[in-house]
Amino acid sequence: MGFLARSRWLAAVSTEGQQWVVPTRLAIGVLLLCPIDGSIQQLFAFWHADTSALSFGAVATGMILRAVEILAGMSFIAGLGVRLAGYPVVAIFAVRAVANAANSFAWLREVVNGVIVPHGDWGYGAMYFGVALLLGELLGAGSGPWSVDHWLSRKFGAVGKSDSAS
Template sequence: MRLPSRSSVLATIRTGGPQWIVPTRVAIGVMLLAPVDGAFQDLLWFSHPGSPVVPDSAVAAGLALRAVEVLAGMSFVAGAGVRLAIYPAAAIFIVRALANLAGSFTWLRDAAHAVIVPHGDWGYGVLYVGVTLLLGDLLTTGSGRWSIDYWLCEKLRVADHAPSR
């Protein structure tokens, strides 16, 4: 197993520190930790608690999905590894958008009925689409000035420029 080099770690966590990132990043983290319309796994048929017999594998998958959701939420709130947490967060928000939009549009409900439980309304669906698009901006800018990534980036940058003895 090869450990990542310092430059590859620095490229992953580098952030310019714009101030608008921090409240946006924290709000997205809170949306992952305490979702408005229920947890992510509740939107998928295979782990839906309302089905008559839920196999143990579906319960385990549901718990694993919730663990990913909580870890991504904590990552956004703390500003640690945001660029890596964006990928599962985008998948979570896309499923939430589809589930909410499917609750309002019959054609989408019919198309997604085998996988997604229709839930909520189109307003929340549009909200989740907007959040998913905002994640693309966070991918390019990083996690902002008040984050663990920024602190670690500054520490690694100082260590790179320190004279070796």
């Protein structure tokens, strides 16, 4: 316990976030667990190439992407490691924003052709872009007062103070 209290791990779970962090964190977790336009694996062209002849690599990559999405969603719901899970989540929402915007803009569709399958429309793209920007605030604020991170930072903080007193 003393090792964790004195290490940089405590800084990763320490949270002094405001009250707005909790509903924002829960909404992002729900968007990851129950995506509006399909999961992240369905946005990549390798998944849609030929469903009868999907290679093992494409199936494995799709499963790994969905697993990352589910783990990050559960992390956001529980408030555990939000600062660490935030980076892949920014990438997930950026891909979703591009995939949704590409369906509405021909020039963007040409740019991402063969890599990302267009879904939705520019409205969903704008929503996902906004969520990705909001994640930048969560990376700085932490996961808020009602989270596993907050509980861990208080627990390890108390252990660190008792170890330094002796």
